[in-house]
Amino acid sequence: MNKTIIIAYISSMVALLVSIWLGVSIGSVDVPFSTLWDDTNESLYNILWTIRMPRVLLAGLVGASLAIAGAAFQGLLKNPLADPYTLGVSSGASVGAVATIFFSISIPFISTFTLPILGMIGALLTMVIVLTFARLIDRSMKMETLILTGVIFSSFLGSCISLMIALTGDQLREIMGWLLGSVSMRGWPYVKMIVPFVVIGSILLWLYRRELNAMMYGDERAMSLGVNVKRSKYAILIGGSMLTGAAVAVSGTIGFVGLVVPHMTRMLWGADHRHLLLLSFLNGASLLIICDLVSRTIIAPIEIPIGVITAFIGAPVFSYIFYKQRRK
Amino acid sequence: MLQVKNICGGYGTTPILKDISFQVEKGTFLGILGPNGCGKSTLLKIISGVLKPSLGKILIDDKELATYSNRELAKTMTVLPQLHGAAFSSTVRETVSIGRYPHQKGFFSQWSEEDEYAVNQAMVQTGVKRYENAYLENLSGGERQRVFIAQALAQSSQLILLDEPTNHLDIAHQQQILDMIRKEVTDNGLTVVSVLHDINLAALYCDELLLMEKGQVRAFGKPHEVLLENQIADVYGAQISLQAHPEQPKPQITILPEIHEPLKDGKITxxxxxxxxxxxxxxxxxxxxxxxxxxxxxxxxxxxxxxxxxxxxxxxxxxxxxxxxxxxxxxxxxxxxxxxxxxxxxxxxxxxxxxxxxxxxxxxxxxxxxxxxxxxxxxxxxxxxxxxxxxxxxxxxxxxxxxxxxxxxxxxxxxxxxxxxxxxxxxxxxxxxxxxxxxxxxxxxxxxxxxxxxxxxxxxxxxxxxxxxxxxxxxxxxxxxxxxxx
Incomplete structure (x- = not known):
């Protein structure tokens, strides 16, 4: 491993720790970091451990999931404009979630978790349908087929959401708020719910880091290098969809993270997926923690939807890096 | 090294290849020639295992293609399709390193000294070592092609399949690329099978030529046995004339244009x-x-x-x-x-x-x-x-x-x-x-x-x-x- 990569990991780790520190400390009440282990001030201790910490961790996990899924999808589809939402999985999750609000569904026993669980089921169903359909069209699942299939399903599911929005009266604000994304007031159960998906999905993607590298040169060359292209594609699509579906189900559709973070990471540290995936994971977490912090503090006590902040921060940063890169 | 036996096949139900058989000995450079659409690329895809033949079999080192595992096959045979670049910017060294994929075992294997040696060796052989840290997209077409060949060499297999390695290159780069491949064949006993577009280059660099016509083998043999004036004119449907190369004992063809300056008034008085x-x-x-x-x-x-x-x-x-x-x-x-x-x-x-x-x-x-x-x-x-x-x-x-x-x-x-x-x-x-x-x-x-x-x-x-x-x-x-x- 060379020096640059070590620096890359160290700086990303430091950025993440600093983000967590800022995320738990700053807010309507300033909480010193020492409260983490020091429970002498009980109210501060409670704020930190029951409100701030789960919120920061949830933001971090959602950001990490979207970023690593985006990096893997961009690599797999060989398209820098791909993001975790390209395959339509997020629209599936959204339909599940919006339907929950629209029909005021509440499944017994899981009550408050009806929305994220239906969201995940929506994501899962969409993934299965998209993959099956793409495979029906063309057995080798060319990249263009996948992208087009994703576009078709996204727009169809998008119309379903629009229809529900058009027909709704009272729940409009709730639906819009969910669609714009938020990690507030979720608490530990949501963190626990997303963790297994993040762990399994990320490990699955990371196992295919070398295959992603080989597939940069096209399916045929990858095959000749000994890559089981079909299996790798499935694994990466399933891993990425799992992460995306889980993230959308718990926090709504938060844009830009999955597109910008892998891009920035690649520009800074190179396109080698052996490192790109993990670095995107770390940087995605940091970015979303900071965005969430901004969203709840900038015009406090009003909270701006986090998706607005990611776009506000993401777009200019992205443009600047893009500009610098092209001018070289 | 490579035996192709009675191969038939193609895409879907319409067969493109009809009963193709030939074999390539170790340390030879075989050129596959033929007009556009004669099945050259299909043949290459079938040999490389991307397409399954409907009939016939392919033996590599006397072992049937289908019995190889992915990685085993990748260590025995390298296929280099026409590549133009990677989806994302990578350095020359990173690109060449990809060639070591089949040699890395398991999910956690580390980069070994052998990997490092093979990558360096491939870069030296192809002359790309001096710009190993350059980004691929900043290189010329010819330099990039060298990098891809280095990637193929780093794969360390005995058989390499190439698809028009000199396509779109100027003559200096065509010469360099083919000299390089020829050297690997002559000095290191590499076996190369390459689809080539340019009949003259094929005649100059290949030991044997396979001339295809409408999915069948029209001729197979040494350049002087395959490049016959009537045969080439017939297969390609072009007017050509055959001559000796000025320095090498190899035949070369020249196109005879159908439209040319009229010689009619040429009368000496x-x-x-x-x-x-x-x-x-x-x-x-x-x-x-x-x-x-x-x-x-x-x-x-x-x-x-x-x-x-x-x-x-x-x-x-x-x-x-x-x-x-x-x-x-x-x-x-x-x-x-x-x-x-x-x-x-x-x-x-x-x-x-x-x-x-x-x-x-x-x-x-x-x-x-x-x-x-x-x-x-x-x-x-x-x-x-x-x-x-x-x-x-x-x-x-x-x-x-x-x-x-x-x-x-x-x-x-x-x-x-x-x-x-x-x-x-x-x-x-x-x-x-x-x-x-x-x-x-x-x-x-x-x-x-x-x-x-x-x-x-x-x-x-x-x-x-x-x-x-x-x-x-x-x-x-x-x-x-x-x-x-x-």
Whole structure:
């Protein structure tokens, strides 16, 4: 491993720790970091451990999931404009979630978790349908087929959401708020719910880091290098969809993270997926923690939807890096 | 190394390949040729395992293709399709390192010393080591292609399949890439199978060629066995002509354009031939096909101007090529379009004779200096230096001559010249025998290549008859002219 990569990991780790520190400390009440282990001030201790910490961790996990899924999808589809939402999985999750609000569904026993669980089921169903359909069209699942299939399903599911929005009266604000994304007031159960998906999905993607590298040169060359292209594609699509579906189900559709973070990471540290995936994971977490912090503090006590902040921060940063890169 | 047995197959239900069989030995370079759409790429895809054949089998190292695992196959055979770049910017070293994929075991394996060595070796062999940290997108097409070949070499397999590795490259890069591949074949025993577009490059670099036509093997063998004029013309449906490579014993083809500058008005008359102060000239305004032993632009070629220049006896022969080129410039001739001879005889003593024949007019122009006349059968016993004197003969024909007619006309003309010397009793002053010529005689046969086609030029053919007579008569007169002046 060379020096640059070590620096890359160290700086990303430091950025993440600093983000967590800022995320738990700053807010309507300033909480010193020492409260983490020091429970002498009980109210501060409670704020930190029951409100701030789960919120920061949830933001971090959602950001990490979207970023690593985006990096893997961009690599797999060989398209820098791909993001975790390209395959339509997020629209599936959204339909599940919006339907929950629209029909005021509440499944017994899981009550408050009806929305994220239906969201995940929506994501899962969409993934299965998209993959099956793409495979029906063309057995080798060319990249263009996948992208087009994703576009078709996204727009169809998008119309379903629009229809529900058009027909709704009272729940409009709730639906819009969910669609714009938020990690507030979720608490530990949501963190626990997303963790297994993040762990399994990320490990699955990371196992295919070398295959992603080989597939940069096209399916045929990858095959000749000994890559089981079909299996790798499935694994990466399933891993990425799992992460995306889980993230959308718990926090709504938060844009830009999955597109910008892998891009920035690649520009800074190179396109080698052996490192790109993990670095995107770390940087995605940091970015979303900071965005969430901004969203709840900038015009406090009003909270701006986090998706607005990611776009506000993401777009200019992205443009600047893009500009610098092209001018070289 | 590679055996292809009765392969049939293609995409979907329509078969593209029909019963293809051939084999490639270790350490050979096989080129696959054929017109667009003949199934070259399909064949490559079937050999590489991307497509399954509907019938037949492929053996690599005597083991059936289907029985190899992905990685095992990747260690035995490398396939390099036409690549243009990676989806995301990578450095040269990163790109080459991808070639080690099949050698990395398990999900957690680390980069080994062997991997490092193979990558460095591949970069050195292909000459990309010096820009190993450059980004692929900043390289030229040729440099990028080298990087991809380095990636293929880093895979360390014994068999490499290439798909048009020189596509879209300029000739310098084509040469470098193919030299590089050839070197791996010759020095390291690599086996290469490559689809090639350029027949001439294939003939130059490949040990064996496979010529495909409509999904079948039309010919398989050494370049000279496969590249037959009629066969290539037939398979490609193009007008071509076959020639030898100037330096290598390999056949090369040339396209014969169907639309070309009309040669119709190409008719030589007496007006084209002029005697000037310092030289005899022929300016034709259109190119003639010429075979000559002249001083300037000897050999076979196409030229518009011929000159036979008078020089002083003390002319310094040392840098004759340069001096002659300068002279042609000054005299208003294009040096690349002019055949030049030299003589010590004054231009005004040249003999120009015109003959009417059934196939067209023939002109014979001769200057004869016989001061240095010798008997060719006795030259082995004589010493140099010898006296000055040269017989320069031009035969210009309004006809279309085959290559053998040109050579036969040269023989016939030489015989006629010798006969003229004998007739005039020109003696070798040292041996006191009848001379056969001078040590510096030059001969030029030129034809307009329009009109009647003359396949032969031997003594009893129409061409030979007139060459024999004309050269004899003109040379005899020229000798008399020369003797008169002495």
């Amino acid at each position: 007496l007006n084209h031939i002029q005697i000037q102060e310092e030289y005899v000239e022929l300016r034709s305004q259109f190119p003639l096909r010429v075979l000559s032993s002249a001083v300037h632009n000897a050999g076979l070629g196409w030229y518009e101007n011929f000159i036979n220049r008078t020089v002083k006896p003390e002319y310094n022969i040392e840098n004759v090529q340069e001096e002659y080129t300068q002279y042609l410039y000054k005299a208003g001739f294009s040096p690349t379009n002019t055949v030049g001879m030299m003589t010590a005889v004054e231009a005004r003593k040249a003999i120009i004779k015109q003959y009417e024949t059934p196939f067209g007019e023939v002109y014979v122009i001769v200057t004869a200096g016989i001061g240095g006349a010798i008997d060719v059968s006795k030259t082995y016993e004589r010493e140099f230096p010898i006296r000055i004197g040269t017989i320069n003969i031009w035969v210009i024909m309004n006809a279309k001559l085959s290559d053998e007619a040109f050579v036969q006309a040269m023989i016939t003309a030489t015989e006629a010249k010798t006969k003229a010397l004998q007739h005039e009793r020109v003696m070798d002053y040292q041996t006191n025998t009848i001379a056969t010529g001078t040590p510096t005689d030059s001969l030029l046969i030129a034809a307009t290549q329009t009109g009647d086609y003359m396949q032969y030029g031997g003594p009893i053919t129409p061409v030979g008859k007139i060459v024999g007579r004309g050269v004899f008569e003109a040379t005899t007169e020229a000798i008399r002219n020369y003797q008169k002046g002495e």
